[in-house]
Amino acid sequence: MLASRAFSLVGKRALSTSICLRAHGHAGVVKADDFSLPAYVDRRDVPLPEVAFVRDLSAQQKALKEKEKASWTALSADEKVELYRIKFNETYAEMKKGTNEWKTVLGGVLFFLGLTGLLLIWQKHFMYGPVPHTFSDEWLSAQTKRMLDMRINPVEGISSQWDFEKNEWKK
Amino acid sequence: MRRLLARRMKFHLFGAFLVSLGCAAIYKFGVAEPRKRAYAEFYRNYDPMKDFEAMRRAGVFESAPPK
Secondary structure, three states: OHHHHHHHHHHHHHHHHHHHHHHHOOOOOOOOOHHHOOOOOOEOOEOOOOOOOOOOOOHHHHHHHHHHOOOHHHOOHHHHHHHHHHHOOOOHHHHHOOOOHHHHHHHHHHHHHHHHHHHHHHHHHHOOOOOOHHHOHHHHHHHHHHHHHOOOOOOOOHHHHEEOOOOEEOO | OOOHHHHHHHHHHHHHHHHHHHHHHHHHHHHHHHHHHHHHHHHHOOOHHHHHHHHHHHOOOOOOOOO
């Protein structure tokens, strides 16, 4: 109920703004926001973006643009580079160049892994109780003997590592 | 910049094919073949009755106690 009331208020406000502008007549074109105009992008798969990089040219650059309309052989190398930089932000080489971000990422990951390790050590020392009695050495050796007696995994597993004739682990 | 997608795609298709083939080959010759050999070796001269008697003597059976 409240939400619909608020929504209708917003709607009324937007409606009144556009009506105002239309009423003025001469200001029939709303100033377009930057995000709704075609934009410049540095992307490998967009070789010719929709607009040039530099939007507002200085006087010097405007003069250069005039010179560009004449024969291009008259342009010096520096002027050609300047014209390129007006149109494009980065060259393909600059675009494709890698960053060193991976080092930061790897460092962060390892750091937090280490922090977690410290946390686990603290937990084992201060928080957890003793392990069950079935982990004691006597129990484990009795358990292993029973597994060998039963010939558990005789082909590739534990019983294949025991020499039953000599009664010892295979070398 | 010509045929940007085609070049990339060719490279990656080739690579993916080789990588998957390589993985299959490594598994076959690293895991599958040794396992088959191990089983063949085990069962070549296997005497189940002898094995059973050894297990019975160790006392692991409930229904077949050691004599």
